[in-house]
Amino acid sequence: MKRAVVVQAKRTPIGKENGMLHLLRPHELAAPLLQHLGRGIEDKVDDVILGNVVGPGGNVARLSALEAGLPFSVTGMTIDRQCSAGLEAIRMACYLTQGGAGQCYIAGGVESTSTSPYPTRAQFSPDSIGDPDMGVAAEYVAREYGITREMQDEYALISYKRSWEAYEKGLYKQEILESGQFEMDEEFLRPRNMERLVKRAKAVFVQENGTVTAANSCGIHDGACAVLVMEETLANQLDFQPVLRFIDSQVSGVHPHYPGIAPVPAIQELLKRNRLTIEDIGLVEINEAFASKIVACTQELSIPYEKLNVRGGALTLGHPYGASGAILVTRLFYEVQRRKDVKYVLAAIGSGGGIGITILFEVVV
Template sequence: MDDIEQTLDTYMQVELGHARQCSSGLQAFANVASAIQAGFYDVGIAAGVECMSLTDMGGTAPDVCWEQVHANKAARNCTVPMGITSENVAEKYGITRTQQDTFAAASHAKAHAAQEHGWFSREITPVTTTRTTADGVDQQVTVTADEGVRPGTTVDGLAKLKASFKPSGTTTAGNSSQVSDGAAACLVMTRRVAEQLKLPILGSFVSYAVVGVPPEIMGVGPAVAIPAALKKAGLTIDQIDVFELNEAFASQALYCQQTLQIPSHKINPTGGAIALGHPLGCTGARQIATLLHGLHRTNQTYGVVSMCIGTGMGAAAVFKRD
């Protein structure tokens, strides 16, 4: 490993930051991959990190935006709280509370099964840190698994939760993605360099698409972005083995699944953001890691990573197992 790190050092340049909210990790990958394809460099690391526990989740609320935003309806719609966009999708497209809770319970069940089988072990790097207990004692801990997975989550249990965003709503803390901290990174390079360094090649980046959708129903983004990415790849829905579809909310994930007619067994086979969490900057890179390791484990070929994006966007990318 030291030899590889020393060799990689010769390729290192400077860092570049960007932000595209929920797709930041995937956008980072697309930026690095496209620059490599253009010949700007041979090796890059696409990474994303988010500490949502330290973030003011109301930072884009209408009362803190410019006056000009309030005066423009299209711009004002970009400030609709994410939970309300979920309610809008559920109401507009008839996604019921029971459907959402069933989807959420399945996410936890799949993620728990994956943890029990050790399927995440190849993609998770343990993190050792120090925490202070309630008694004021510093304690060293090592985090080896995502902490949001709740074994035994049931539809009946989720049904007892109150709506989070409006009294008559169907979106709850239980059928929404979790507020999480996390980081993920993908090492991207030309095949020539990978072979030179004798590194295992997990897969190839095939295509990428970002689309715009009405911001007040931003959750429908993947239903538009996925067909766009597939068209660029010359593939159809039926040819994709696994869809890592970010579960910002069960309502929007269900809408996208139903609209694209994706079989349930192809959607997030090891759980999604409802169980694993959705650290915004991290998610896209995490999905890529989960997808490619999963394709190798199951000996499948094609996969898609996709997510909705606040302010009215959707992103999707197609990958092929090597």
């Protein structure tokens, strides 16, 4: 069987909804990434696969590929698996490479909430089951798994501190492809007293005994992210350094009222099938849509905070839906190159409708 490896990864800066990136449509956000990742190997790119959730419809990946100046032969495919879409795009590219359908894919996701033509979200679940908003569903997770407001706030502060530390050390610069005047994530343009904000924030989704606040939840954001997936032999022939080798993945479904816990069964099944335990995994990235989700997942999986989201995440930077799964992989791509003691890493995300996706990579460098 052929082996799929991630050899490059880049993202845009992340902007707030109606913030610094608000004039850029999805294909305009994604195109510079595709151009960068495809530079010099345009004739080798078999396809572009992008996740997109709230954007204008149509084939955003094809439009982005054309905008990037890639050959007309690069057709482009756009997928929507809600917040899991960017990770699913990478998962699909790895399986296509592994199966021999192609040897080189650009995969990731893009979201422009600022230019979305849709005033409301899509339906996640039929009325007969119930279709809670994600914030309400985060409260359901907190209640079902005994996650208190204090536990959520504690994790939120850990994440905020890690994000700011990573920014101040210049670590995010490695991830970001600077585009025009945009060089950093919008969150870092104005420092805030997060300890005070976390302490004072009030519940926003469930008023009576609510625990989920604006300070322990992610915001709504714009951004794009993509990685270059190659068959390992081709990567070596073209003098690319493989960093992450795709090993396996798992998709699992849970009750739509508890999407935040969906990564748990996916990770459990993936580890079991590969005869691994969480102790074997050096780094874990789980999308920080809500602190309640992260605390519940770590509790159920016994993941120590020391190996989870070690450079912060969406609670600070934001959650551009279709891109977030690819941002997790990009974070791992750069972090493993700073370490010498990591063999396996996991990226995981839960999404609307109760779907969890996780990918297991082996570190090559």
